[in-house]
Amino acid sequence: MREMSVDHITSTVARLCKEANYFLGNDMLSALEKAVEVEESPTGRTILKQLQENAAIAAADQIPICQDTGLAVVFLELGQDVHLVGGELEAAVNEGVRQGYGEGYLRKSSCHPFTRKNIGDNTPAIIHCRIVPGDQLKITIAPKGGGSENMSKVVMLKPADGVAGIKKQVVEWVAQAGGNPCPPTIVGVGIGGTFERAALLAKESLLREVGSRNPDPELARLEEELLVEINKLGVGPQGLGGRVTSFAVHVKMLPCHIASLPLAINIQCHAARHKEAVL
Amino acid sequence: MEKVIRLQPPIDDEQVRLLKAGDRVLITGTIYTGRDAAHKRLVDLLDQGKELPIPIKGQIIYFVGPAPAKPGHAIGSAGPTTSYRMDPYSPRLLAEGLKGMIGKGGRSPEVKAAIQKYNGLYFAAVGGAGALLSQRIKKAEIVAYEDLGPEAIRRLEVEDFPVVVVNDIYGNDLYEQGVAAYRRD
Numbered sequence: 001m002r003e004m005s006v007d008h009i010t011s012t013v014a015r016l017c018k019e020a021n022y023f024l025g026n027d028m029l030s031a032l033e034k035a036v037e038v039e040e041s042p043t044g045r046t047i048l049k050q051l052q053e054n055a056a057i058a059a060a061d062q063i064p065i066c067q068d069t070g071l072a073v074v075f076l077e078l079g080q081d082v083h084l085v086g087g088e089l090e091a092a093v094n095e096g097v098r099q100g101y102g103e104g105y106l107r108k109s110s111c112h113p114f115t116r117k118n119i120g121d122n123t124p125a126i127i128h129c130r131i132v133p134g135d136q137l138k139i140t141i142a143p144k145g146g147g148s149e150n151m152s153k154v155v156m157l158k159p160a161d162g163v164a165g166i167k168k169q170v171v172e173w174v175a176q177a178g179g180n181p182c183p184p185t186i187v188g189v190g191i192g193g194t195f196e197r198a199a200l201l202a203k204e205s206l207l208r209e210v211g212s213r214n215p216d217p218e219l220a221r222l223e224e225e226l227l228v229e230i231n232k233l234g235v236g237p238q239g240l241g242g243r244v245t246s247f248a249v250h251v252k253m254l255p256c257h258i259a260s261l262p263l264a265i266n267i268q269c270h271a272a273r274h275k276e277a278v279l
Numbered sequence: 280m281e282k283v284i285r286l287q288p289p290i291d292d293e294q295v296r297l298l299k300a301g302d303r304v305l306i307t308g309t310i311y312t313g314r315d316a317a318h319k320r321l322v323d324l325l326d327q328g329k330e331l332p333i334p335i336k337g338q339i340i341y342f343v344g345p346a347p348a349k350p351g352h353a354i355g356s357a358g359p360t361t362s363y364r365m366d367p368y369s370p371r372l373l374a375e376g377l378k379g380m381i382g383k384g385g386r387s388p389e390v391k392a393a394i395q396k397y398n399g400l401y402f403a404a405v406g407g408a409g410a411l412l413s414q415r416i417k418k419a420e421i422v423a424y425e426d427l428g429p430e431a432i433r434r435l436e437v438e439d440f441p442v443v444v445v446n447d448i449y450g451n452d453l454y455e456q457g458v459a460a461y462r463r464d
Contacts, residue, residue, distance in 0.1 A: 041461060043443075050408050058356070058410040067346045067356040067409040067429075105355055107346040107429050116316045118428040147361045147383075147406065179454055180361045180384040182406040234462030238406060239384065240443070241457025271407045 002135040003083050004279060006092035009137065012277050013096025013125075016141040017072060018104035020275040021064040024055040027210040028272050031247040035184060035237075044242030048184075051237075051270060066271040069106040070143030072097045072125040073203070079134035090127060097125045109146065128200065140207060142274040148181035148267045154199050157261040163222070166191060166263055171229045173265050174246065179239015182269035186210060187230065187249045190264035192256035202266035205250035207274055214251060223249045289337025290378045292398045298444050300451035304402065305439040310339045310381070312433040314360050317424055318368040325371060332423035333432055336376035339402075343381075344429035345419065346409070354419040354435070356409030359383040362401070366390050373397040381442055385454045394446050402442035403453070415440045 032055070036048045058065040074093055101108055101122040108122040126144075153173065157165050170189060190201030214220040226249040236242020247270070256262055286294065287308040298304070311333050313321065324331055342362055346355030362382030369380060370393035378399055383406035386394075394401060404412060418436035425431050445453040 041457070043457070047405055050405050050411055054405075054408040054411040057414070061349075061352075061410065063349060063352070063410050063413070064346050064356040065410060066407045067344060067358055067413075068360070069346060105347045105349045107344065107355070109344075109429070116430075117426075118430070120428065150361065178385055178458070179403075179406075180363065182383065232463040234458045234460065236457065236461055238403065239454050239458070240403070241454075241459075241461045243461060269407055 001081055001083050003085050004137060006084055006087040006089060008279055009089070009092045009139070010096040010099065012139055012279060013074065013093050013141065014100035014103065016139060016275045016277060017097060017100025017106065017143070020141050020143050020273045021069045021104065021106050022062045023059050024065055024271070024273065028270070029055065031210045032270070035244040035247065039237065039242050039244050041236055041240070041242035043240050044237040044244065047237040047240070048244070064106055065273065066145060066269075067107055068109065068145035068147065069101065070145045071110060072101070072122060073142045073144050074125045074127045075140040075142065075204070075207070076127065076129040077132045077138040078129060079136045080131050081135035082137055089129070093125050093127055094123045097121070097123055137279045138276060139279065140274055140276040142207060145269055145271065148185065148269040151177040151181040152202070152266045154195060154262065154264045156195065157263050159259070159261050161261055165261070167226060167229065169263055170226055170249075170265055171233070174230050174267070175233045175235065177267060178235055181267045182271070183235055183239055183246065184237055184244045184270050185246045186268040186272055187226070187246050188266040188268060189226070189249060189251045190266070191251060191262070192254040193262060194257070195262055197254060198262035198264035199266065201252040201254060202264035205252040206266060206268045206272065208250050210248045210272065216253070219251045219253060223251050288339050288379070290339070291337060295378060295398045295400055295448060298400055298447055299449065300444050300447050300453040300456065302444040304442050304444060306339065306442060307438050307440070308436070310341050310435050310437055310440070311422070312343050312345070312435060313340045314342050314344050314430050315364050316427050316430040317432050318365050320424060322368045322371050325375065333434070335372060337378050339379035339381060340372070340377060341381040341435065345413070345433070348419070352413070354413050354416045357413045357416055358409030359404045359406050362386055369393065373399045385452070386446060391446055391450070391452065395448050395450055398448055400444060401446035403445045404440070404442050412440070
């Protein structure tokens with residue numbers, strides 16, 4: 001059993017909130033570079049270059065890549081041999097979000113659903129916690145903006161719809177979303193499980209490095225086929241037309257009920273932000 | 280080199296008539312911010328026959344909720360938010376004399392019709408380029424609805440703020456035209 005102070009969790013969450021919002025990952029910087037090369041639309045290329053410049057300014061000035069610094073989605077993988085001391089886990093994470101968004105000059109976007117009154121400190125964080133073997137805690141912060149989150153959905157397909165039905169849903173959905181989710185995007189696809197598990201699979205798939213290959217050959221092929229179809233749509237950077245509508249499609253899958261074929265699509269804008277730390 | 284048109288609000292019908300979808304425009308001068316909650320309040324005021332807290336005739340509203348300004352900066356990151364959420368309110372503001380809107384993403388048929396009817400324009404700025412765009416904003420001041428935080432209405436002083444015309448009074452739509460040009464069946 002290893003003792004871990006929750007204060008350490010708070011300070012780490014605060015730091016990761018800031019870093020995730022200021023510094024675009026190397027995988028995304030590479031994806032942008034590659035996109036500039038393949039994009040045929042002059043407008044599209046101009047936009048992609050502006051996004052490269054934007055990322056450089058954000059990193060240099062330590063200001064957010066995008067003003068929508070999102071709701072703070074926090075993934076925790078807590079080792080079963082960790083004993084947390086000094087307070088409650090969820091309270092510690094929320095305090096970290098409060099501090100990070102405050103000190104980091106990040107936008108506070110959480111509000112009351114009816115009155116729309118701003119909560120003021122961007123809490124509560126959206127916390128997903130798994131208990132895993134070991135005596136460490138892995139914290140991943142993935143700020144998620146509203147524009148791309150709004151272009152997401154869960155649909156309960158019929159088993160008869162099959163892979164063809166899944167592909168049709170995903171491609172049509174990306175076409176319909178158009179410029180709204182700030183393309184080029186990463187399309188997160190969750191297949192199987194239950195209604196809520198499919199949504200979580202789609203979100204988790206967005207954490208995978210862009211440009212990496214799915215370890216499951218069947219899913220790797222599906223991802224490639226979907227990306228080709230999506231990039232034929234012509235949506236392009238910012239929806240103004242072009243070759244690069246999405247940088248990648250990421251699929252996660254689990255077994256499902258014999259009666260069901262749950263499908264979740266979670267779109268991620270080009271400001272694909274996530275940072276992690278292991279305590 | 281593509282032609283770039285400069286605009287300084289307030290703008291009139293003649294200036295609107297000269298602009299077409301696809302035109303690159305640099306805006307200098309005063310524009311106002313407004314997004315979901317502020318739009319609702321503005322239209323509620325109009326419904327009650329009350330005066331608006333900002334001038335609207337000939338003006339441009341930028342759909343944005345900026346990040347807080349770091350010390351030494353005029354404003355935090357400030358890129359456009361998705362525009363369709365303002366669709367229920369925009370025709371009403373256009374009828375009151377609003378001339379321009381800056382956002383990202385497509386608009387409803389009702390908004391496009393109102394743009395043609397009332398001589399308006401819809402511009403797109405690059406979504407997710409908030410750090411870059413913030414450098415073109417020289418001054419920001421809250422002028423209404425401070426309680427809304429990031430959604431408060433701000434008066435911005437901008438310099439060469441880059442936008443592209445998406446919807447014009449001739450019924451053109453740059454999103455539809457752009458996608459059609461690159462679609463492969």
